[in-house]
Amino acid sequence: MERSGAPRLGAAFLFGEGWPYLLTPLIPVAIVLDLASASAGLIFVTSALGIIPTAALMGRATEELAARAGPGIGGLLNVTFGNAPELIIALFALGEGLHEVVKASLIGSVIGNILLVMGAAFFVGGLGRKEQTFSPTAVSVQTTMLLAAATAMVMPGIFELVEGKGLPSPSVERVDFGSTVEHLSLVLAGVLIVVYVAGLIFSLRTHRDVFNPEYEDEDTWGWSTRTAVLMLAIAGVAVAVMSEVMVGSISEASQSIGLSEFFIGAIVVAIVGNAAEHWVAVLVARKDKMDLAVNIAIGSGAQIALFVAPALVICSFFIGPGPMPLVFNGFELAGLLFAALLANYVTQEGRSNWFEGVQLLAAYVILAVVFGYA
Numbered sequence: 001m002e003r004s005g006a007p008r009l010g011a012a013f014l015f016g017e018g019w020p021y022l023l024t025p026l027i028p029v030a031i032v033l034d035l036a037s038a039s040a041g042l043i044f045v046t047s048a049l050g051i052i053p054t055a056a057l058m059g060r061a062t063e064e065l066a067a068r069a070g071p072g073i074g075g076l077l078n079v080t081f082g083n084a085p086e087l088i089i090a091l092f093a094l095g096e097g098l099h100e101v102v103k104a105s106l107i108g109s110v111i112g113n114i115l116l117v118m119g120a121a122f123f124v125g126g127l128g129r130k131e132q133t134f135s136p137t138a139v140s141v142q143t144t145m146l147l148a149a150a151t152a153m154v155m156p157g158i159f160e161l162v163e164g165k166g167l168p169s170p171s172v173e174r175v176d177f178g179s180t181v182e183h184l185s186l187v188l189a190g191v192l193i194v195v196y197v198a199g200l201i202f203s204l205r206t207h208r209d210v211f212n213p214e215y216e217d218e219d220t221w222g223w224s225t226r227t228a229v230l231m232l233a234i235a236g237v238a239v240a241v242m243s244e245v246m247v248g249s250i251s252e253a254s255q256s257i258g259l260s261e262f263f264i265g266a267i268v269v270a271i272v273g274n275a276a277e278h279w280v281a282v283l284v285a286r287k288d289k290m291d292l293a294v295n296i297a298i299g300s301g302a303q304i305a306l307f308v309a310p311a312l313v314i315c316s317f318f319i320g321p322g323p324m325p326l327v328f329n330g331f332e333l334a335g336l337l338f339a340a341l342l343a344n345y346v347t348q349e350g351r352s353n354w355f356e357g358v359q360l361l362a363a364y365v366i367l368a369v370v371f372g373y374a
Contacts, residue, residue, distance in 0.1 A: 020056035020275065023049050027238060034245045040252035047246035048268060052275045054242055055085040058235035059280070064228040081232070083109070083300060085239050086273040087308050092240075092247040093265075094312060097321040099174040100329070101250060101265035106309050107332040108270030110146075111339040113301035115364035116271075117278045118343070121293040123357025125285030134290040136350030138203075142298040143344040145199055149305030150340040152188045156181055156326045157333055168329050170262035170374040173251070177325050185325040186317070189310030196306040263371050266332070274300070290352065298343055331374050335367050 030047040033039075062081040086109055093102045125132050157167055160181055168175045223231065246269075254261045259268070271278075285293035309326065316324035328336070342363060346356055 019279070020053045022053075024053045026050040027054070027242060030242060030245050034248070039256065040249045041256040044246060044249040044253035044257070044264075047242050047249065048272045051085060051089070051239060051242045051246065051272050054235050054238035055273060055275065057231055058084055058239060061223070061228045061232035061235060064223040065225065065232070083273075083303055083308050084236070085243075086270075086304065087311065088236075088239050089243040089247065089269060089273055090308070090312050091315060091319065092243045093250070094316055094320045094324065096247055096250075097174050098247070098250065098261070098265075099316070099320075099324045100168060100170070100172055101261050101269070102312060102324060103326075103328055103332065104170075104262050104265030105269045105273070106304060106312070107328060107336050108266035109274060109304045109308075110301045111335045111364065111367060112267075112270045112274060112278075113297050113304070114146075114339040114343045115360045115367070117274070117281050117300075118294065118297035118346075119357045119360025119364060120278070120282045121285035121290075121297060121357070122346075122352045122360060123354050124282050125288065125290060125293065126352060126354030126357060129288070129353075131351050131353045132285075132288060132290045134294050134347075134350050134352070136348060138291065139294055139298060139347040139350070141199070141202070142295070142302050143340070143347060145195065146298065146302045146305060146340050146343060148195060149192055149302065149309075150336050152192050153305060153309065153326050153328065153336060154333055156185050156188065157328055159184060160327050167333075168327060170260065170329050170331060170371075173261065174321065175327070176322065177327055181325045181327060182323040185313050185327070186323070188326060189313040192306050192310040196303075196310075199302075199306065259372070260374065262329075262331075262374055266335075266371050267368050294347065294352075298347070301339070301343070329374075331367075331371060335371075338363065338367070 026046050027050040030043060030050045033043045033046060058081060086105065090102045090105060093105070122132075160166060160177060164177060164181060165175070250261060250264060254264055281293045281296040284296075313324055313326060316322070342360065346352070346360065
């Protein structure tokens, strides 16, 4: 019995939530390569992969703390630290003045969560099943918040098209749009954060029963609060170190690898910052926990648009060479609007199947290919 149990445990580690930690050795490798001034492409690849286990550890520590804090505070912890790796990466990029890379990673995270993650969850969860169901009420709130955020993220670009210089090119690193649109973006950032806080109150207090479906917790590792806090601190430091190394190599790596900074920000950076969370959504979808899977996908995308993006706009007034207005290029605007509309359309009935997953994944591939040519 003991010998038959070991392979099952090993398989669960490799193909469950444990696989990101197999990439842990890449963390010191990336640091050594950076100190040795190795090839920028090699530094970028190893540091990007090194972010995955650090993000996974941060997510696990947050879940362990949330499990002990109760649904209210636990939910707050999850939404606070859920996208911390992306925020940390973006802050370092802001400091380097890579505004267009930051904006590309924001849009990439939103479309990645909605099209790639939800598409993979629908596809994998739907294999062998006619259909799966989830609460349309909870998802409707998330998709409406996402559409509201998309409105705020689109309008500064419209303003620039009508009154200013027009939309930025995907090939630039930073554009000075002037104080008017910078202050407009700051005001809109404040509005988005107010909506985000209101959403927290709605989901964690007044309508908590709708947004917290009860599942048997099969995966908690049983860490003490002290251990979870320690792991969260270690993960935070590790994410920061890997982010600094990766961001420092982006400009040179984009030339040596042959990929544009726009594609790296929108696709590569967006995926590595969310890889562990993406995998969890697919795993729980396979277990037919679709409320949780859809909440991870839509909720994470909405959080990026409602909190991370406006927080970065505010931080840009204090970090880096100058403010970062919410003026996105045409490819980013199209991707954001298509993703928000598709999220609203495919979730309105509270049912999903594997073919809907294929269509969402196809939409993501289409955008990724176009981004690659941009």
